[in-house]
Every structure is written in C-alpha cells, then in structure tokens.
Amino acid sequence: MKIINKKNNQITFTAEIEESLANAVRRCVNQVPVLAIDEVEILKNDSPLYDETISHRMGLIPLTMDKPVNEKTVAKLKLSTKKEGMVCSELLVGDVKVVYDKIPITSLKKGQELEIVATAKVGKGIEHARFSPGLMFYRNIIELKIDKDCSKEVVDVCPQKILKTENGKIIVEDNYKCDMCEACVDLCEKQGKDSIKLIPTKELTITLESFGQLSVEEIFKKSIEVLKKDLKEVSKKIK
Ligand code: SF4
Structure with a gap:
C-alpha cells in the first residue's frame, strides 16, 4: 500500500x-452514518425559491459535530435573516457546525425575510444521498x-x-x-x-473523497468495520 x-x-x-x-x-x-438536516420548518420565506427547494438544499449541506454521533443523535439548527443578498450556509446556527460556510441556500432582496428551524439526525447514504459521507x-x-x-x-x-x-x-x-x-x-x-x-x-x-463530515481515514476505517460486521452476520446465518 x-x-x-x-x-x-x-x-x-x-x-x-x-x-x-x-x-x-x-x-x-x-453505510457509514453521518449527520444531515432531516426536517425543515419554514416559518417565513420571501425568497424566490420554493420551500421544497430550500429544504432540499439544506439537506445536502455537510454538517459536523465535535462529539461522536450515534443513531440517537439529534441536533437543532436555526436560520433567520433579513439581510439582502445571498443566503449561505454560514447563517445556520445551532448544536452542529456546517463544514462549508459559503454554500448558497437562496437569495433575498431588500425587505425580504427568511426564517427556518431545522432538525438534523444521523442516517446512512443507502437511505438518502444527504447522509452520504463521501x-x-x-x-x-x-x-x-x-x-x-x-x-x-x-x-x-x-x-x-x-x-x-x-x-x-x-x-x-x-x-x-x-x-x-x-x-x-x-x-x-x-x-x-x-x-x-x-x-x-x-x-x-x-x-477516497470526503464531503467533509468525516476525514477520509475515518470513512475508510468505518467502511471496513461495516463490511466486517456484515460478513460476521452472514457467517452466523450460514452456521
Ligand atoms: S493516459 Fe491515455 S494516452 Fe496516456 S498512456 Fe494512458 S492510455 Fe495512453
């Protein structure tokens, strides 16, 4: 190697x-679990994008947490702005951090407002691409x-x-x-x-390429752990 x-x-x-x-x-x-925004509540959206488009974009923003995550990890995030211009991921604040600050979500004109409450949970890429680590x-x-x-x-x-x-x-x-x-x-x-x-x-x-939630080394090691676990299950069933 x-x-x-x-x-x-x-x-x-x-x-x-x-x-x-x-x-x-x-x-x-x-099959390596990572955090991603799973539920979005749009309280106010004056931007030109539909609520669904904004929710979809938010789901794909890579998130990271200082402590290890497990299936039960749930994190709350908020975004509230009246500022004219591009609304980027850096405005999302809460229990978790965004990996990249400058991911565009939508844009606002003068006098427009965007207010969102979101919940992030842990999932796997086999369920949806938003949980893909890389x-x-x-x-x-x-x-x-x-x-x-x-x-x-x-x-x-x-x-x-x-x-x-x-x-x-x-x-x-x-x-x-x-x-x-x-x-x-x-x-x-x-x-x-x-x-x-x-x-x-x-x-x-x-x-190996990481989307930022985990390091490439972690993704590789965890993928091998998942494979080992799967193989153990298979050999148990065969016995
Ligand atoms: S990269 Fe393409 S052109 Fe270059 S050696 Fe390989 S096959 Fe040939």
Whole structure:
C-alpha cells in the first residue's frame, strides 16, 4: 500500500487487493452514518425559491459535530435573516457546525425575510444521498508495453503527460496515472501500428473523497468495520 496523493478531503493510494474486495468496501461507504438536516420548518420565506427547494438544499449541506454521533443523535439548527443578498450556509446556527460556510441556500432582496428551524439526525447514504459521507472509486493500474517502432508523437497526445522520451526511447512515468483513455493506442492505430499495449495489473489505485463530515481515514476505517460486521452476520446465518 502506498499513498500517492493526499489533499484536504481526498486521498489516493495503491493497493494490491482483489477488485471484488475494493468494490465491497466501496459499497460500505454509504453505510457509514453521518449527520444531515432531516426536517425543515419554514416559518417565513420571501425568497424566490420554493420551500421544497430550500429544504432540499439544506439537506445536502455537510454538517459536523465535535462529539461522536450515534443513531440517537439529534441536533437543532436555526436560520433567520433579513439581510439582502445571498443566503449561505454560514447563517445556520445551532448544536452542529456546517463544514462549508459559503454554500448558497437562496437569495433575498431588500425587505425580504427568511426564517427556518431545522432538525438534523444521523442516517446512512443507502437511505438518502444527504447522509452520504463521501465517495470511493478505484481502477486497475495499467502496465504499458511500448514497442521500439512506436511514434514519439504519443508523448504529446497523452492527456496525463506520463509518457516521455529518454535516450531516444519512450518511457512511462507514474503509470498509476494512466486512465486508459487510449489516445496513445488510437494514434498508433491511425499510423497502422500496434505499438502500445495497455495491460491491467492486479494492483489498484483507490481514491477516497470526503464531503467533509468525516476525514477520509475515518470513512475508510468505518467502511471496513461495516463490511466486517456484515460478513460476521452472514457467517452466523450460514452456521
Ligand atoms: S492510455 Fe491515455 S493516459 Fe494512458 S498512456 Fe495512453 S494516452 Fe496516456
């Protein structure tokens, strides 16, 4: 396992694991519970958006809490404003914090008002997208076999810029970045050659992205815990 990229809310690493196992973990991401706004009471809405649209937008605002959450966690939030301009998530105040301040909810003109009371609860992404903690995707790492007669033009057509020439030869750098777009293969075919072969290896690059409620490490660990629990249940039933 090797980490190849780590940003705030995203991690990419390589791992030599079965695709079926990676897929099972991926499917468990949406079973990791997170908080989201579940009920919205609109007391006043002079904005141009329907109550339903505002409620839908609020449900998708990622929330976070300082203490650990469980199925019984319930949090209250309020939004009350008469300020002209864009109404953003930062105006939501209560027991939980919004992860991003600048998510637009609606806009108000002078003299207009918006007053909302909301309840957040814990749920899972398999119930509704608003409870989704993030996403995971993976692909096989590609091994490239390049023949000597391959045209040097392939270096320029590669959108990932992973092909280079060194001592007159075409070499591959960071082959885990190859997304199998086949631009290099197509160019060779146009030239009547079969100089590049893309061979999927058993190794995967796995990317996890968090929507902000949990860290990517927490999402990965919790997804594996969910999978382990499910497997335990299955083996109990089989016995
Ligand atoms: S398949 Fe696409 S990304 Fe991979 S080496 Fe060829 S051009 Fe580059």
